Amino acid sequence: MERETSPQRWPMDEEDIPADVRTARPGRALLSSSMVGSANRGRVLQTLFDLGPTSRAELARLAGVNRTTISGIVQPLLDQQVLVEGKPIRPSEAGGKPARPLWFSPEARPICGMMLMPDAVQTCLVTLAGTISAEESVRFPAENPTLAEVTRAIEQATKKTLSAAHREPLGIGVAVGGMVDTDRRAVIAVNLAPVMNGFELGDMLTRRFGLPALLDHHPRALLVGDRWFGKGRGMQNFAAVYTGEVLGGALYLGGHLYRGQSGAGGELGHTFVQVDGDLCACGRRGCWETIATVGWLRRQARAIGIDAPDAINSARLVALAGAGVPGAASLLDLYARNVAVGIANLQQTVAPNFYILHGDVVGGGEIMAEAIAGHVRALVPSRSGGEIRFAIGETEDRAALLGAAGLVLSELLQFPL
Ligand SMILES: [Zn+2]
Missing domain, CATH: 1.10.10.10 (Winged helix-like DNA-binding domain superfamily/Winged helix DNA-binding domain)
Structure with missing residues (x-):
């Protein structure tokens, strides 16, 4: 089968890729850049x-x-x-x-940002000023896609996005909705799409497109996006917390992104908040994820007889509470408290003092953020000079794509990660 030729002006075939890009850790290749x-x-x-x-x-x-x-x-x-x-x-x-x-400059070399989710891949170009363009999205085949089909979809989206770049991108940053080995640049596990378990995506992208590629866990990418392009700009300490179908978080402490060994840290959704509590998707019991995700919200909405419980989310819950629907206000308060419990534990452990909320709760706006903040402040003893602040992040896809690009930027500017 003939190999597809690509329209890019930078080397695309493996043999054309400089040896340092092929063999070095992606960071090295970026660090040697003349920029x-x-x-x-x-x-x-x-x-x-x-x-x-x-x-x-x-x-x-x-x-x-x-x-x-x-x-x-x-x-x-x-x-x-x-x-x-x-x-x-x-x-x-x-x-x-x-x-x-x-x-x-808008003429500066862009960065390719990618979001890899269990059912689809999204790609775009991001300028150093944080402008997104050339967005592409390809869904994987619905029923049990093979890794070859997933790879093809990723290549297709990436190729289209890169063809819109007028200069060679600085690299490809990938936010992965699953566990990641950041050293090997590989996916460890995506619970909802196990076909990707062990997928060495970083190597694949570098081989195929001749660009340095970095992978990280989706919530950590959100935090990096906040740090470079969003409300974490200029901050030395803050945390990003993502809620939705799953729950995750990331920490920026003392001016450094905290990843843990090979990116193993930040599994906040699976910290325990209830001994012998409900069964979690990870197989253990009582994880934070069992009481502070949309799945929990749907079950509660059904139990108290809210209309269309499967369509509930923070945005709708806030609207229902505002309209005085019976039970909605107290469910909102309970959901906010459950989200706050994990944040309070985090605050007691490392005290980032500033939290940027992402995912479902963003739809609940200031009302949801204030409800969460109120519970956190009630759960954590107050200290002088230790005010705990909350902010609402960018809308979901935009935040993840900016964050994915921010991964490359962080490496480029030689920040200790
Ligand atoms: Zn769990």
Whole structure:
């Protein structure tokens, strides 16, 4: 069978891929990129991500380098079209030249973000400024797809997205709805699609597309997206919590993403909240996931006679409670408390103090977030200076795709992960 030829301008056939990309860990290949040369450059880029468009003088001050050094760092980034200079915004206070803010150029090399779920794959391009384009989505065959069919769907979506890139992407970042070995860049287990268990997706993508590829657990990708492009910007400590059909979370502590050994950490949904409690999908009993997912909500809605219980979610529950439907307000409160229990445990353990909520609860808006926050504050003793704050994340798909791209960005800027 003839191998498909690809329209890209960068090497696509395995033999054309530079040896360091083929054999090195993806991080190495990225680190050798000419875009990143020095710790100072990484610090300046980090400051830009944290603050948004910023003048040279501000950047120099905040990154702790002098004006000459900042020019030496910024000029090559302007030449490589990583950054652009914006219009002068205001005269400087000393009355000198008006400050021209620097920001990421739309012409900079994009990142390919991918979300791999049990039933479909989604791909897109993300600019360094966090703009999404060239979105593609391919569903897997409905009945027990083979790994070959899954692979074909992934290749198809990726190829279409990459063909829209006007420059070679910096890499492919993948958010996986399942357990991941981040060192091997492999899927360990997807409970709802066991055909993917053991799938060495990172190697497959690098071989097929000649780009560095990184994989991580979906909730950790959400957190990385928050850190680079969302409400975690500039934060040193925060947690992302995802609820929906499953429950998961991720931690950013002391300026580092916390993954645990080979990415084994963050299985918050399977921390225990009830000894000998309900049976969980993982085979154990009393996991947080058994009381704080949409599955639990559906069962409760049915038990108290809410209409169309299978269509219940946070958005609808908040609306029903607002309309005074009997039982809805107390169910909302109970659901919020169940979500809060796991967050309270996390707060007592590592005290991130700032939580970004993702997934189903986002649909419940401020009312749901406030209900959860109220329960967490009631469950955790208050301390001076230790206010616990909550924020609502981006809508689900967008957050995961930005986060997947953020995985590549984190590696690129040499952040310890
Ligand atoms: Zn479990």
